[in-house]
Amino acid sequence: MPDALAVTDLRKRYGATEALKGVDLTVRAGELVGLLGPNGAGKSTLVKIACGLVRPTSGSVALGGAIGYLAELFRFPDWLSADELLVLHQKLARSAGGVEERRRLLDLVGLGEVADRRVGAMSKGMQQRLGIAQAMIGEPKLLLLDEPTSALDPAGRRTVRELLERLRERGVAVLLNSHLLSEIELVCDRVAIIAHGELVAAGSPAELSHAGGVEVTTGRGVRVFAQATREDVPRIVRELVGAGEDVYEVRVLRSSLEDTYLEVVGGR
Amino acid sequence: MSAVLVIAGFALRESLRRRVFVVVALLTVAFLVLYGLGVWQIAGEVDEIGGVNGVQGDVVAASTLLGLAMFAILFLGAILAVFLTLGAVRGDAERGLLQPLLVRPISRATFLLGRYAAAASVCVAYVILVFLGAVLITRGFIDWWPDRVVVPALALGAAVAVLAALALAGSVLLSSTANGIAVFMLFGAGLTAGLLGQIAEALSSHTLAHVSRVTCWVLPFEALYQSALNGITADTFGFTRFAIDLGPFGGAQAFGPLLWPYAALYVAAVGAGALWAFRRRDL
Numbered sequence: 143m144p145d146a147l148a149v150t151d152l153r154k155r156y157g158a159t160e161a162l163k164g165v166d167l168t169v170r171a172g173e174l175v176g177l178l179g180p181n182g183a184g185k186s187t188l189v190k191i192a193c194g195l196v197r198p199t200s201g202s203v204a205l206g207g208a209i210g211y212l213a214e215l216f217r218f219p220d221w222l223s224a225d226e227l228l229v230l231h232q233k234l235a236r237s238a239g240g241v242e243e244r245r246r247l248l249d250l251v252g253l254g255e256v257a258d259r260r261v262g263a264m265s266k267g268m269q270q271r272l273g274i275a276q277a278m279i280g281e282p283k284l285l286l287l288d289e290p291t292s293a294l295d296p297a298g299r300r301t302v303r304e305l306l307e308r309l310r311e312r313g314v315a316v317l318l319n320s321h322l323l324s325e326i327e328l329v330c331d332r333v334a335i336i337a338h339g340e341l342v343a344a345g346s347p348a349e350l351s352h353a354g355g356v357e358v359t360t361g362r363g364v365r366v367f368a369q370a371t372r373e374d375v376p377r378i379v380r381e382l383v384g385a386g387e388d389v390y391e392v393r394v395l396r397s398s399l400e401d402t403y404l405e406v407v408g409g410r
Numbered sequence: 411m412s413a414v415l416v417i418a419g420f421a422l423r424e425s426l427r428r429r430v431f432v433v434v435a436l437l438t439v440a441f442l443v444l445y446g447l448g449v450w451q452i453a454g455e456v457d458e459i460g461g462v463n464g465v466q467g468d469v470v471a472a473s474t475l476l477g478l479a480m481f482a483i484l485f486l487g488a489i490l491a492v493f494l495t496l497g498a499v500r501g502d503a504e505r506g507l508l509q510p511l512l513v514r515p516i517s518r519a520t521f522l523l524g525r526y527a528a529a530a531s532v533c534v535a536y537v538i539l540v541f542l543g544a545v546l547i548t549r550g551f552i553d554w555w556p557d558r559v560v561v562p563a564l565a566l567g568a569a570v571a572v573l574a575a576l577a578l579a580g581s582v583l584l585s586s587t588a589n590g591i592a593v594f595m596l597f598g599a600g601l602t603a604g605l606l607g608q609i610a611e612a613l614s615s616h617t618l619a620h621v622s623r624v625t626c627w628v629l630p631f632e633a634l635y636q637s638a639l640n641g642i643t644a645d646t647f648g649f650t651r652f653a654i655d656l657g658p659f660g661g662a663q664a665f666g667p668l669l670w671p672y673a674a675l676y677v678a679a680v681g682a683g684a685l686w687a688f689r690r691r692d693l
Binding site: 190193194195196197209210211212213215216217218219221230231233234235236273276 | 412413416417420424427428505506507509510511512513514515516690692693
C-alpha cells in the first residue's frame with residue numbers, strides 16, 4: 143500500500159527566513175503521526191505545503207490519495223448551516239455520499255442535532271468539530287489536522303481522540319499538528335518533532351520516552367542508578383540483597399515525551 | 411466545469427445572504443425613480459420650447475438624459491463589480507475562508523473562473539436590464555428611441571465585465587480596501603480620459619484626442635462606454651447632432667469593431683495575470 147504522505151527534502155524559504163530546511167517525513171496508510179514543535183518551527187508550513195496551499199522552495203510531496211484538511215486559523219461562511227457547508231464540500235470533492243454521509247459525519251463529531259444551525263451561531267468548539275467533519279468529506283486517505291483541538295473543552299478533546307482512533311481503525315492516515323503533548327502521546331503511533339525548520343526527532347511515543355534510570359528504595363534510603371535500564375533491575379536487586387540491604391521498592395524511570403521534546407528543541 | 415459552477419453559485423449565494431443585491435436593488439429603484447422624475451420634468455420643458463433652428467429638442471434632451479443615465483448605470487455596475495470581487499482572494503485568504511475550499515482540491519484557475527463567472531454574469535445582466543429600463547422610461551416621457559439599443563446595452567455590459575476582471579485581479583494582490591480604492595481610481599482615470607476626449611473635440615486638439623484615445627484603449631471599459639454612448643445617436647446628423655455634441659455626453663467616440671475582440675483579449679490577459687500571481691501566492 144502506498145504511503146499516505148511522503149515528504150522528501152522539503153525546503154521553504156520566506157525571504158531571508160528558512161522555514162523548512164530539508165525535512166523528510168512519511169505517514170503510512172492508516173498511521174496516526176503527531177507533529178510537534180515550538181511556535182515558528184515550520185509545522186504549519188509543512189502541513190500547508192502538503193495541502194498545496196504553500197509552494198515549496200524545493201523538495202517534493204507525494205500523496206497517496208485524497209486529503210482532508212483543517213487549518214489552524216480557519217473560518218467558514220457564517221451564513222451557511224452545518225449541513226449546507228458539508229453539501230458545498232461534497233460538491234467540490236465530488237463526493238457521492240449524499241445526505242447519509244453528511245448525517246454520519248455530523249453524528250461522528252457530535253453535531254447531529256444541530257445540522258441546521260448556522261455556522262455563525264455555533265461556538266468555536268462546535269465550529270472546530272464541524273471543521274473536522276468537513277475535512278472527512280469524500281473519505282480522504284489522509285487527514286491533515288492543524289491544531290484541531292485548540293478550542294475544545296476536555297470532553298470535546300476526548301471526542302476528537304476517540305474519533306482519531308476510529309479513523310485509524312478504518313485505515314485513514316492522520317498527520318496531527320498539536321501543541322498538546324499529552325494528546326499526541328495518547329493517540330499517535332509515531333511522533334515527529336520539528337525545530338527551527340528541521341526534523342530533530344522521530345519515533346513512537348515509547349521510543350521517544352526513553353529510559354531515565356532505575357530508582358531503588360532500600361532500608362538505607364532511595365538510591366538512583368542513572369544509567370540503568372529495565373534489563374539491569376534483576377542484577378541491581380541481586381547486588382543490593384547480596385550486600386545485605388533490604389529492598390522495598392524498585393522503579394524504572396522513564397523520561398516523558400515532554401522531557402524529550404524540551405530536550406530536542408532546546409527548551410531547557 | 412462543475413466546480414466552476416459550484417464556486418460561482420457559492421459566490422452568488424454569499425452575495426444574496428450579505429444583502430449586496432438588496433442594497434443594489436434599492437439604489438437602482440431610487441435611481442430609476444429619480445431618473446423618471448427628471449425625464450418627466452424635462453419632457454415638459456421640451457414640449458413647451460419645441461424645435462429651434464432645425465434642432466430637434468426632444469432628441470437632444472432625450473439622448474443627453476439617456477447618456478447621463480448610462481454614466482450612472484456604469485457607475486452602479488462598477489460598484490456591484492467591485493463589491494462582488496473586492497476580497498475574493500486575498501481578503502478571503504486572510505480571513506481563513508479560502509483555504510478549506512482550495513484544498514478540496516480545486517485548481518486556482520477554477521476558483522478564479524468561478525468567482526469571475528458569478529461577478530461578470532450578475533454585473534452584465536444588471537447593467538443591461540437597468541439600461542433597458544432607462545430607455546423605456548425615456549421613451550415613456552419623450553417620443554424618442556435611441557438609434558441603437560442592443561449594441562450599446564452589450565457595450566455597457568462588456569464595460570462592467572472588464573471592471574469585474576480588474577477588480578478580481580486586484581483582489582489577488584491587494585487587500586480589500588486597497589483593491590476597492592485602486593479599481594475606483596482606474597474608473598476615475600477612464601472617466602477623465604472620456605472628458606479629455608470631449609475637451610479635445612471642443613478645442614479641436616489632436617494631442618488631447620490622442621491621449622484620450624490611448625487611455626481608452628488601455629482602460630477599455632471607457633472605450634466600451636464611449637462606444638455605447640456613440641451608439642444611441644449613431645444615425646443622428648445635422649444641427650441636432652451638433653447640439654448633442656455640445657452637451658456633456660456628446661463627442662463620444664466609436665472605437666470600431668476591433669474593440670470587441672480587444673476587450674475579450676484584455677479580460678483574458680488580466681485573468682492570466684491574476685492566475686499567474688495567484689499561483690505564486692502562499693496561503
